Amino acid sequence: xxxxxxxxxxxxxxxxxxxxxxxxxxxxxxxxxxxxxxxxxxxxxxxxxxxxxxxxxxxxxxxxxxxxxxxxxxxxxxxxxxxxxxxxxxxxxxxxxxxxxxxxxxxxxxxxxxxxxxxxxxxxxxxxxxxxxxxxxxxxxxxxxxxxxxxxxxxxxxxxxxxxxxxxxxxxxxxxxxxxxxxxxxxxxxxxxxxxxxxxxxxxxxxxxxxxxxxxxxxxxxxxxxxxxxxxxxxxxxxxxxxxxxxxxxxxxxxxxxxxxxxxxxxxxxxxxxxxxxxxxxxxxxxxxxxxxxxxxxxxxxxxxxxxxxxxxxxxxxxxxxxxxxxxxxxxxxxxxxxxxxxxxxxxxxxxxxxxxxxxxxxxxxxxxxxxxxxxxxxxxxxxxxxxxxxxxxxxxxxxxxxxxxxxxxxxxxxxxxxxxxxxxxxxxxxxxxxxxxxxxxxxxxxxxxx
Amino acid sequence: xxxxxxxxxxxxxxxxxxxxxxxxxxxxxxxxxxxxxxxxxxxxxxxxxxxxxxxxxxxxxxxxxxxxxxxxxxxxxxxxxxxxxxx
Numbered sequence: 001x002x003x004x005x006x007x008x009x010x011x012x013x014x015x016x017x018x019x020x021x022x023x024x025x026x027x028x029x030x031x032x033x034x035x036x037x038x039x040x041x042x043x044x045x046x047x048x049x050x051x052x053x054x055x056x057x058x059x060x061x062x063x064x065x066x067x068x069x070x071x072x073x074x075x076x077x078x079x080x081x082x083x084x085x086x087x088x089x090x091x092x093x094x095x096x097x098x099x100x101x102x103x104x105x106x107x108x109x110x111x112x113x114x115x116x117x118x119x120x121x122x123x124x125x126x127x128x129x130x131x132x133x134x135x136x137x138x139x140x141x142x143x144x145x146x147x148x149x150x151x152x153x154x155x156x157x158x159x160x161x162x163x164x165x166x167x168x169x170x171x172x173x174x175x176x177x178x179x180x181x182x183x184x185x186x187x188x189x190x191x192x193x194x195x196x197x198x199x200x201x202x203x204x205x206x207x208x209x210x211x212x213x214x215x216x217x218x219x220x221x222x223x224x225x226x227x228x229x230x231x232x233x234x235x236x237x238x239x240x241x242x243x244x245x246x247x248x249x250x251x252x253x254x255x256x257x258x259x260x261x262x263x264x265x266x267x268x269x270x271x272x273x274x275x276x277x278x279x280x281x282x283x284x285x286x287x288x289x290x291x292x293x294x295x296x297x298x299x300x301x302x303x304x305x306x307x308x309x310x311x312x313x314x315x316x317x318x319x320x321x322x323x324x325x326x327x328x329x330x331x332x333x334x335x336x337x338x339x340x341x342x343x344x345x346x347x348x349x350x351x352x353x354x355x356x357x358x359x360x361x362x363x364x365x366x367x368x369x370x371x372x373x374x375x376x377x378x379x380x381x382x383x384x385x386x387x388x389x390x391x392x393x394x395x396x397x398x399x400x401x402x403x404x405x406x407x408x409x410x411x412x413x414x415x416x417x418x419x420x421x422x423x424x425x426x427x428x429x430x431x432x433x434x435x436x437x438x439x440x441x442x443x444x445x446x447x448x449x450x451x
Numbered sequence: 452x453x454x455x456x457x458x459x460x461x462x463x464x465x466x467x468x469x470x471x472x473x474x475x476x477x478x479x480x481x482x483x484x485x486x487x488x489x490x491x492x493x494x495x496x497x498x499x500x501x502x503x504x505x506x507x508x509x510x511x512x513x514x515x516x517x518x519x520x521x522x523x524x525x526x527x528x529x530x531x532x533x534x535x536x537x538x
Contacts, residue, residue, distance in 0.1 A: 041509060
């Protein structure tokens with residue numbers, strides 16, 4: 001590989017690690033909403049494929065390491081994926097050991113990454129022969145995925161019922177754009193609808209400020225109170241294998257392995273299920289919480305990495321919640337990438353190793369020591385300096401721009417419509433996974449329901 | 452701990468300020484709307500004003516987004532009270 005490309009990869013990994021350390025700490029930032037738009041922008045800028053991959057790997061690892069910081073320091077999740085950990089972090093806090101949370105979680109994350117990178121690369125090469133079969137049945141698989149995720153969801157009935165109407169909304173907007181010649185017939189609007197789904201809950205929340213009956217529930221009369229504690233001092237470079245005891249290392253490794261094998265399942269669901277299972281037999285509350293928290297963090301990190309790498313390397317079709325969500329731009333980012341020509345097609349299996357290793361190594365080297373040693377300071381810095389208003393504005397602005405870019409001014413309103421519907425059904429329990437799978441099979445499904 | 456949390460909170464809210472919880476955090480409604488406006492103008496403005504050959508529009512749009520983000524972060528302060536806890 002070119003020396004210049006390697007330098008670009010290093011720069012991209014460093015930028016991603018720093019950027020997503022800050023974003024990871026900010027409370028309430030959903031993984032898909034913060035990773036997808038920026039990755040997409042980088043893809044569309046025409047950066048070298050290896051650099052894109054390196055950026056993304058560094059970003060997810062840094063994001064995963066740092067979204068545990070507000071959990072440990074303040075008991076609020078830094079993202080959707082960190083939510084299952086809050087309960088156990090609160091236990092440790094109540095027992096006077098909040099300092100344990102951060103170190104155990106960050107060290108679990110490191111184990112997750114160390115396990116997931118080689119296992120994913122290996123598992124992916126084993127699955128390569130499946131790729132031609134899967135490509136032929138991609139539409140059917142996405143439809144099956146939507147139904148499967150709907151059946152796995154908390155709200156099964158509404159999730160199932162929403163699939164066809166939501167597909168019609170998407171396909172209907174596409175035909176509208178073709179009909180009034182907003183875009184040529186060869187352009188299938190995809191990305192901005194995807195982003196509309198990701199910012200749906202936020203848009204619904206903002207619009208509710210203008211609905212008198214809802215407004216009352218949202219109004220607050222004081223600032224958000226966040227209780228913080230000081231860091232315990234750690235000298236030298238922290239070593240995850242010393243911070244975790246042998247049993248914690250074992251269950252983190254096991255959790256990560258299972259996380260890699262179940263890359264096609266919902267990461268949040270697997271995290272809750274496995275984390276609780278592997279820690280359920282321990283009596284001592286502190287030990288139990290420490291075991292659960294390190295295992296869960298290892299597992300989420302492993303599903304992040306494997307959910308991105310396995311579909312990318314082996315299939316070229318986004319068949320995992322991770323691939324169809326945050327990593328979507330690596331698979332489908334028209335006009336540069338489509339399902340027929342994306343990272344999977346332009347890179348061979350061997351090409352993946354270097355960018356993945358550089359991305360993972362840099363993210364771990366920068367973020368892990370900082371997270372373990374200065375979690376409170378970073379948290380304080382971000383909480384004091386970066387307002388929620390500015391963050392919401394950033395993502396809103398990006399989505400509006402990308403909507404305009406894909407299909408002009410009308411599409412800004414089209415995306416708002418998608419966001420409004422997606423956000424509302426999301427509120428009712430139709431999760432992102434179901435909505436993304438539906439988006440992917442919208443064209444196929446719409447034809448199926450014509451009688 | 453210096454002051455009671457309630458006193459701190461009461462002191463922080465200005466006259467006529469409307470606060471609301473949006474996406475897990477507290478915001479000032481007026482400032483949020485201004486922030487959405489500034490960010491849209493930054494991102495879309497950058498995209499439209501750029502020379503019409505790829506990748507300039509996207510790059511300028513991204514630069515516009517970042518500038519708008521910094522402006523918003525400077526103009527609008529977080530609505531969070533950080534309370535130190537003794538360990």
